[in-house]
Amino acid sequence: MKHRTFFWFFLPTATAMLLFIAFPIVSVAIQSVYAPHEQVIVEVENCTPFGCTRSSAIDQEATRALREAQPLGRFVGLEIYLNRGHLAVKELGELWRAAPDLGSFLSRALNLPFYGALAFTLTYTALVTPLSILLGFVIALAVNALPRALRGPTIFFSLLPMIVTPLIGGLILFWMVDSRGVLGAFIQYLAGDPTLSVKASTPLMWTMLTVYGIWSSAPFAFVVYYAGLQTVPQDTLESAMIDGATRWHRIRYVLLPHLMPLTTFMALIKLMDNFRVFEPIISFQAAAHAQSLSYFIYQDLGGETRLLSSAAATSVLTILGIVVLLSPVLVRTWRNFGKA
């Protein structure tokens, strides 16, 4: 295809992506080094027969004029990145000097909002990605063993947790494990503790969010593996059996190598998706116990005062995190492409 024709065909999608994906990334980066204007303070002298007092007042007019003239705010450099809400360099230094050992330093550092959110996001990603792929693999093996007539309905029900809106899937589970819900009551009964509540306990909340994550992303792994299992070469399987391979051997030495490329692909997609975990935290009302980076940004943006600069700084840090996460793939593609 000629460059010219390519250009015209590609123009609409390129414009959309430039304007609404590339440009916001730049805009976020710029926003993150500006802070909102402080209010303009004027000194007012009040003179009464008993003498004069000076007091300071907010000059609403001037403040508004300044904000309208420079909507971005005032340039502050990296200050927002380093403040308490983000990288908290100063606080970390103090903690480091005050902490008796590494463990207590870490546990205190995790109380800083940004590090807490980062810790949850990473834990969630590291747990949900492998576990959901594993669960999906076992489901795929089990469905593959079913008679053909039963496979359709099984696949239908298995797809549901993935297809349904994340916020809604989270809500449905949350209502069930709520201390007044059916599963919540059952958990209380099991633990023999009638006051036990997911909403009140950090470890339980983290567990529930992870369970939700696995529940909602296992179907994807299942479907991909199930399709992969249909393409396994039967000859190889049969010759392995003739050579005396047991069932486990066949899984280990024939199926798994065949499914390996699928696994890398899926791990990549799931890493990207799990890293931006967001909706379940809203549906589980988990903000008191677990915050993710995305939720952190959302919280800054919402509410009465929109903290644009703070949200922008977190966004830039999140984007950096994604680049780090994706870098192995990017480097590998770069190398492969160099070879070809």
Next chain:
Amino acid sequence: MSSVAHRRPLALRIALSGFLIAWLILAAFPFLWTLWGSFKVEGDFFSRADWRNAVFGTLTLAETGAPFTAQGYWGAWVKEAFWRAALNSAIVVVCVVCISLTFGTLGGYALSRSPYRYAFWLLLVALVFRAMPPVTLVSGYLLPFFEWNLWGHLPTAIIVLVAINQPFTLWMLTSFFRNIPKDLDESAMVDGCSRFQAFRHVIIPVMWPGVITTGLFSFLLAYNDFAVTAMLLSKENQTMVPKIASFLGTTQTAGNVMFAVASVVSVTAPLFVLVMFFQRQIVSGLTAGAVKG
């Protein structure tokens, strides 16, 4: 798989079926439970005293005189004007699907037919864009949108969703167009068609299976979105998912959690129907990228 050698031992078969039944209960039960409970009053849905209340609707019977009630649905759809959110959702979803498929087919076709290196790099850039969490992008939109008075309107959310949708659409359609033999459009061009005419008369008639599959996923993305619609739409333009989230904030005090439950069921119902009719396309779409590597 029917030969004797492939037959599984009984113990393994029992274990596999047991596991599968457990998984199916895990996957389907929450939905059925919520659907059943949405026709009860709050005291039954959250039946702390006795879980059997939720099944038989003891309190519902006592409060309304019937074992089922549509109070939740009435409250959500009529009193809280959920129909307006549903209408907004319909507008957003239809527009997003149409526009992103139009852009996507053009771009995906170009990428699949270009022999040059930049096509590959463009796909890689799209992959990086695909990894961006929508909420980070939203924080980049807010200030310009406020400044230019674009905030709060449906078209703004639509075009933003289209853009966020593009990387995925491009990937899927490119891999789909690669499977349509090049000879098809090239022979049309030998016969004197321009590139666009070849696309119009030769490719468009045969591309529908791939476009429908991709369209399903665009639909899901637009329908399920929360981050963009919650932050970019004003209250009267809200779509269904942010509307449900707003129920959660206000209704705890009013004792109207059932509004949220009813609207959750209403939002899930179309998805059920969708999976029922398009199961094959969804499965093939999910695996298309994966199986071919």
